[in-house]
Amino acid sequence: MLSATVLTRRDELVAALDAARERGARVGLVPTMGALHGGHLSLVRRAAAENTTVAVTVYVNPLQFGDPGDLERYPRDLDRDVEMASAAGADLVFAPEAEQMWPEPPATSVHVTGLSERWEGEVRPGHFDGVATIVTKLLGLAGRCLAYFGEKDFQQLAVVRRLVTDLSLPVGIVGCPVVRYPDGLALSSRNAHLSAEERAVAPRLYAALLAGRRAVEDDAVTDPGEVDGAMAAVLASEPRFSTDYAAVVRPDDLSPAAVVAGQVRLLAAVRLGDVRLVDNLPATSPHPEAARSRSEDG
Ligand code: PAF
Numbered sequence: 001m002l003s004a005t006v007l008t009r010r011d012e013l014v015a016a017l018d019a020a021r022e023r024g025a026r027v028g029l030v031p032t033m034g035a036l037h038g039g040h041l042s043l044v045r046r047a048a049a050e051n052t053t054v055a056v057t058v059y060v061n062p063l064q065f066g067d068p069g070d071l072e073r074y075p076r077d078l079d080r081d082v083e084m085a086s087a088a089g090a091d092l093v094f095a096p097e098a099e100q101m102w103p104e105p106p107a108t109s110v111h112v113t114g115l116s117e118r119w120e121g122e123v124r125p126g127h128f129d130g131v132a133t134i135v136t137k138l139l140g141l142a143g144r145c146l147a148y149f150g151e152k153d154f155q156q157l158a159v160v161r162r163l164v165t166d167l168s169l170p171v172g173i174v175g176c177p178v179v180r181y182p183d184g185l186a187l188s189s190r191n192a193h194l195s196a197e198e199r200a201v202a203p204r205l206y207a208a209l210l211a212g213r214r215a216v217e218d219d220a221v222t223d224p225g226e227v228d229g230a231m232a233a234v235l236a237s238e239p240r241f242s243t244d245y246a247a248v249v250r251p252d253d254l255s256p257a258a259v260v261a262g263q264v265r266l267l268a269a270v271r272l273g274d275v276r277l278v279d280n281l282p283a284t285s286p287h288p289e290a291a292r293s294r295s296e297d298g
Contacts, residue, residue, distance in 0.1 A: 004056070004086040004093045006078075010101070013055065013094045013141050020053040027053050027145035029171075030090070031138050034058040035075040035189035039179040041088040043148040046176055048089025051146060055092040056085040057138055059101060063109075064130030075192055094141075101137070110136045112159045112166075115254060119267055120155050120278065123244050128159050135160050136167065144170045152178045152186050154265060154280040158254055178279070180206070186279050193275045201238050202277060205270055208234035208246060209281040212266040216248065216283040224248045224257045231268055244269040244276070251282070262289030 007013050017027050028047030032040050040056075047054045058081050065071035082093050109129050115121075116128035139147060149157045157175050164171055179187045184206030185199075194202060212231040215221040221230075224247075231246035246268040248257045257264050262285060269278040 001087055004082055004090040006082055006093045006095055008094075008096050008100060010096065010141055013092070014143070016092055017053070017055060017142055017145070021144065025052040027051055027055065027142065029138070029142045029145045029147040030054065030056045030085075031135060031147065031149070032056060032058055032081075033060045033074065033189070034078065034081045034095075035192070036081045036084045037187045037189060039150050039152060039187040041084060042179050043150060043176050044085055044088035044090050046174070047146070047148045050174075053092070054090045055094055055142065056081075056090045058085075058093055058095040059134070059138075061130060061134040062098065063106075063133055064127050066124055066126060073193070075189055101134075106133065109133050110163060112162050115155070115159050115162055118155075118254060119245055119247070119249075120269065123269065123276075128156070131156055132159055132163050136163060136169070139164070139169050139171050142171070146172045146174055148174045148176055150178065151175050151280070152188065153278065154267065155254055158252070184210075185277075188277070190275050190277075193273075195273060198240065198273050198275065201240055202272060204234060204238040204241065205268060205277050205279050206281075208232075208268055209266050209279060212246070212248060212268075213281055213283040216260055216264060216266075216285050220286050222260050222285070222287055224260055227257075227260055227266070231266065235268065235270060240272055241270040242272075244271065248283075259287075261285050261287040 028051030030043045030047050060074050078095055085093050110132035111129050112132055121128050161173050183203040185203045208231040211234045212227050215227045215230040221227055227248040235241050235243045248264050248266055251263050251265040264283050266281045
């Protein structure tokens with residue numbers, strides 16, 4: 001297996017991707033914070049299937065961490081990441097030091113109004129500004145490309161889509177499905193911090209989302225409070241969970257659904273010991289979308 005070329009300087013990344021495009025390559029970009037797992041690798045594989053040059057970025061972005069302890073203990077192992085990314089089809093791994101990314105502390109911050117403030121944004125103030133700022137910078141360095149993000153962080157994906165649209169960046173955003181263990185827990189770098197007992201109960205979060213989906217799809221519930229309640233009941237049945245939110249939302253702007261109709265998204269987040277688990281699931285109501293618009297108009 002050929003190992004991906006590791007680049008650490010911004011100008012190297014720009015030059016490598018410009019040269020690839022000049023050769024006629026189609027560039028795929030997979031932004032990550034390293035600690036790669038099967039979820040990331042599904043993005044790299046998809047990028048490799050749809051592009052001719054794939055760059056994976058590995059940068060633990062301090063701007064998106066509110067808690068310095070959380071930043072400190074974020075798992076880091078570049079050699080392992082390079083090996084895994086290469087095996088999944090990456091040609092380049094961009095792994096800059098913080099001083100390389102920001103020779104001076106940035107005076108600019110990218111803020112996506114509305115979307116950034118709810119759900120995760122409420123629990124982690126400033127988090128999405130940090131994400132939006134680094135993603136804008138990485139997309140700026142990468143240039144014309146397709147960029148791949150997991151639906152696991154569904155709100156992050158919505159924030160990224162919105163900033164790319166608003167700023168007319170020459171990048172296509174590709175959202176990729178959540179990868180789960182057989183028991184339903186979504187793959188996440190943070191799972192490494194769960195104790196054996198916590199790991200055993202963690203899939204209850206997925207069970208709660210499934211309960212929400214049953215309410216939407218099988219019971220045809222139209223009252224969002226009832227769907228939220230179905231999820232909250234499952235979460236409350238696990239005493240180790242402390243629920244941050246469980247809500248049925250509109251999939252585009254993640255605003256709370258006024259009436260459950262058409263396509264919706266179920267979002268939930270809990271604290272389990274020192275770890276926050278965040279997950280989501282799509283659901284399709286048997287009530288057509290028009291019912292939602294009528295209700296909102298009226
Ligand atoms: O999803 C992540 O790993 C990060 O939030 C991202 C998009 C790489 C920005 O640092």
